[in-house]
Amino acid sequence: MKYYYSYPNRLCLIWICEEDKYITRVSFQKPDDSYKEQETPLIRETARQIDEYLDGERTEFTLPLNPQGTPYQKSVWNALQRVYFGETRTYKQIAEAIGNPQSCRAVGLANNKNPIAIIIPCHRIIGSNGKLTGYAGGLEIKEKLLLLER
Incomplete structure (x- = not known):
């Protein structure tokens, strides 16, 4: 169910x-x-x-997760989970981490389809110029999450 x-x-x-x-x-x-x-x-x-x-009392989640997606999306989401509290990465760095350095745009699309916001930290992924890029909850929420982690 x-x-x-x-x-x-x-x-x-x-x-x-x-x-x-x-x-x-x-x-x-x-x-x-x-x-x-x-x-x-x-x-x-x-x-x-x-x-x-x-509330600033937790930096890691201990929950059983099962995000639904393609094998490629899951590889991106797994890489996102290795971006730890207080860190950020670029789409290019995630593409490199999954062994496909030319797939920045595909990483962005997979990031956009992340079904488990906050826990799978897609908010920690920023543009190569250091600017915030899209977020399902809106850029204001993304910015607040990143500020919380500083």
């Missing part, structure tokens, strides 16, 4: 989704109708860890 529940926090409203005891989405938009609204222990724990992160 697929479940979701929404939580307001000090940053925004998020929706957390669970399927088969794995977190499959943390999003700034309500999931589709294939999900049933129900708070589960795992969803509640995810919200708690996100709150701790936003």
Whole structure:
């Protein structure tokens, strides 16, 4: 069964989704109708860890994740999880990290499709000129997340 529940926090409203005891989405938009609204222990724990992160009390997440995507997208998302708290990388650096240095644009597209915001830290990826680039929650939220990690 697929479940979701929404939580307001000090940053925004998020929706957390669970399927088969794995977190499959943390999003700034309500999931589709294939999900049933129900708070589960795992969803509640995810919200708690996100709150701790936003309060500056947590730098890593310890949750079972199962983001759905293509093998290429998953390779990018795995690389994103190796960009640690307080660090940033460029799209080019992620492309190099996955062994495909010419795929900066494809990395950007995969970054854009990241289904587990905040926990898979796509907000830590910036343009090669050091500027903030797109973010599903908006650039204001991306900037706040990066400032939180300084």
